[in-house]
Amino acid sequence: KGGTGIRVPLFKGDLGGSKTFCYQDENFSNILLAFSGIGAGVYAIVTSIEAVGLWYEKRWAHILVLGLVGISIPPEIYELIRGISVIKTLIFLLNLAVLGYLFRNFPKHPN
DSSP states (O other): OOEEEEEEEEEEEEETTEEEEEEEEEEEEHHHHHHHHHHHHHHHHHHHHHHHHHHTTOHHHHHHHHHHHHTTHHHHHHHHHHOOOHHHHHHHHHHHHHHHHHHHTOOOSOO
16 A cells, blocks of 8 residues: 554543553555645745735735635534534634634725
8 A cells, every 4th residue: 555654642641740642553645645745835835925925015915815714614614524622613713703804804905
């Protein structure tokens, strides 16, 4: 199959002041790792371009911010469908609040 064996730590709890971990062996395929790295690189480049555009107060950069914040909403909905937790719900609501704030305060200047 051609995968990379990675031992993923899973937090089990606090026993007498020391944190204990158990490890779950995960087998990630090389293609999955490559696509993850490429995706992270593309996201970093787009975020850097966005930062420069915001520095120079360009309208396209504000639109890009909305896109980058909005693109995180569908995966969060998927995660909530898979299983609801307090952390997932709080992060989802926080991202919705940020997106709403950005929409309300979208700059009106025509750059």
